[in-house]
Amino acid sequence: MSTTHTQTAVATAAEPDYLSCSKGWKSWLLTLDHKRIGVMYLIAISASFFLGGLFALALRLELFHPGKDFVDGDGYNQLFTLHGAVMVFLFIIPGIPAALGNFVLPLMLGAKDVAFPRMNLASFWLWLFGAIFFVFVLASGGLDTGWTFYTPYSVEAQTAVIFAATGAFILGFSSIFTGINFIVTIHKMRPAGMTWFRMPLFLWGMYATAIIQVLATPVLGITLLLLIFERVTGAGIFDPHNGGDPILFQHFFWFYSHPAVYIMILPAMAIVSELVSVFSRKPIFGYKMIAYSSVAIALLGFLVWGHHMFTSGQSKLAGAIFSALTFSVSIPSAIKVFNWLATLYKGSISLATPMLYALAFIFLFLIGGLTGLFLGTLSTDVHLHDTYFIVAHFHYVMVGGTLFAFLGGLHYWWPKMFGRMYSARGSAIACLVSFVGFNVAFFPMFPLGAKGMPRRYWYYLEEDFISYHQLATVGTVLLGCGLLGIVVVLLKSLKNGERAPANPWGAATMEWEAASPPIHHNFHHTPAVHDPYDFGDLRFDPAQGGYARTSNATATATH
């Protein structure tokens, strides 16, 4: 055991890590290293999240008081559109796969990089290119169509619809590139001995996500091109004034955008599966069911888009089919929750910050998922559709689910990414503040919506609604403070955090066999394949401050 560590330590000292192996902006912007691309994505999506968050804060402040405060109807419409578009296209879709996935996926396979490193860099550049279009949108009159671009409104809107649609189109390609890369990498680069059912569940989640990215995103691309075509030529595809069909647009749009919800949530579930197992030191319960349910969710997710359209005028039969299929997705989601719960049973549960996020995720995702039942149910959806109930529901899934899992993953892999430990106490407090803030912000929206407050309203007359809106605004500010706290704690760790050991959490997946941070080529030797959820031979080693394998048998075999 100790010899292995000394070797690693010596090697680390001899070979610089990926962060310091080359210098200069070119060595970053033109890098083919999946880790650097992951870090650049992390910075880029964090900046987008900050921007989207500012829009959110502004619109919540406007709603604090029922009348006009500092923006008018047009200003508010811009705020909610840009909040949605930036958060969806620039942050949450690329979020976990492109930032964390890029960094972790090859490491988890014991590989040097993804299958197509150049395509990986191209994906990042496409993201930047797409983001530039969104900057154009901001500079040229904004966008007021909602992130959904519903026709015919988006055909006649006076704002920068074409720029925004082009931006989203390009971002789509960025997403497809990541998806193709991950599919091929997982198929072709698994080390000998890592069969499909010995893969970490994070890889199953990434794989399921990549399938959706590759199959669904082209439909969004085509739809947006048709929208641009409609605006430029008035061909009459979606605009009824020229003989088009606006409902057709909704079908096309949701054919991508519903699966996109699973692009957001599957990676989140994948992270939580890792965290729950590692921090309970227990093999994940029902591994195969979790793996299958990821794929089941990905496939069924393609067949439920019509549940966004129960009040749109689609046929009763279509409504019935989409409702039934929607409920069928709820079962694999429920199974995952039960599996996480069973994993905790008789575990050795550590409440380190990543685990706090995993537990927060379960709490919030449960609310998000259960409130989805009200919306999958046809007759109640008719009342709740397009009210704040929906706003609350999808924020519980996307923020409570995806964002909290993303933060959990970030705190989990942060020591690996940057080689530093952050303040355990500070990060736990920031997590708690964000959790409370989130609930205060979004829970009141459930009764608010059921009482009849429609979404996308910049003012409201009902005295009834005021206290709910005020609570939501207070919660948003609190959530903002929590998120700011997270940034402070993490950035501080870069400056004066303790050096991270190779395996601070006692995880059994392969990325923890690399140094923290890893060297440019990730591993000195291809690490041996272990069961990703067998923690039996991992013991805390005080000399290192981290965990190490006690059984030399497998470890030495590779040296």
Added chain:
Amino acid sequence: MMLTLAQAGEGTFWFPAQAAENAAKVDDLFYFVLYVSVFFFLLIMTILSIFVIRYRRREGVEPEKSPSHNTVLEIVWSVIPTALVVYMFYTGFTGYLEKRTPPTGAYEIGVTAQKWSWNFTYPNGHTTNVLHVPVGVETQMVMTSEDVIHSFFVPAFREKMDVLPGRYTKAWFTPTLVGTYDLFCAEYCGTAHSEMITKVVVHPQDGPDSFENWLREDSDFLTKLSPVEGGKKVYQLRGCGQCHSLDGTSGNGPSFKGAWGTERTLADGPKVVFDENYVRESILMPKAKVLAGYEPVMPTFQGRIKDEEITALIAFLKSLQQ
């Protein structure tokens, strides 16, 4: 304006008053889903808390081995949720069929939505922008939009249906409770989407306030009232006030206060006098002469407004000179 729901039945923590026959069914199903959800949420969170406390990490203590899967348990926790959601689906579906299948012979009201007002047309041809319906009568809305997609939403009736340009959609309900309720546009439609709200007045069957009486009296206001008063009513009924104020503040369109007879500059340069012909043309062909500083957003009223109404409206605008 601030007619609250308390006038007509009590709301609950979750819902406004139930004012239509279908509403109770929707609410009952909502509460069923709610109780199931709360039960499972509490169950899972309780077990989770117990596990986290009981099995918290202790130095030097390794977790006991426990099975990594259990077929019976996994089947149980797949089958029970499945059974529950099958029930939810079925009940929701039958409720939806009822909502979406208008009865034959229902009282029919035409609905025209436009940016950003509602127009309701009764069988006798009379139009209003507040919806009036009789209590206890099956009433059907036949709806279309002049421009973009809107959505007809009456929370107290638990009814919502999108209103589309170029086709007709239907909504129906049987009001059960006399009173005044909110009617919202629920599909985002631009600048004044949040102001595209009006009221539904449910009239009693008999008495002076009955629907019949209201419709008879309201229909012939142009012959009963003076042109100025009639014009004011047209201004209100047609939703002109959504964009054209009477107090001098500029909205999406110019204010009517003191506008009559003034000379205005058009967006493309020439000047125009705010007179009878300009007003008439702007109502029928609003995009022909747009004033400088305004967007061409006004919808046309061609074919939807009677000459008498325009005449009365002109008389009303003239009265606003001082």
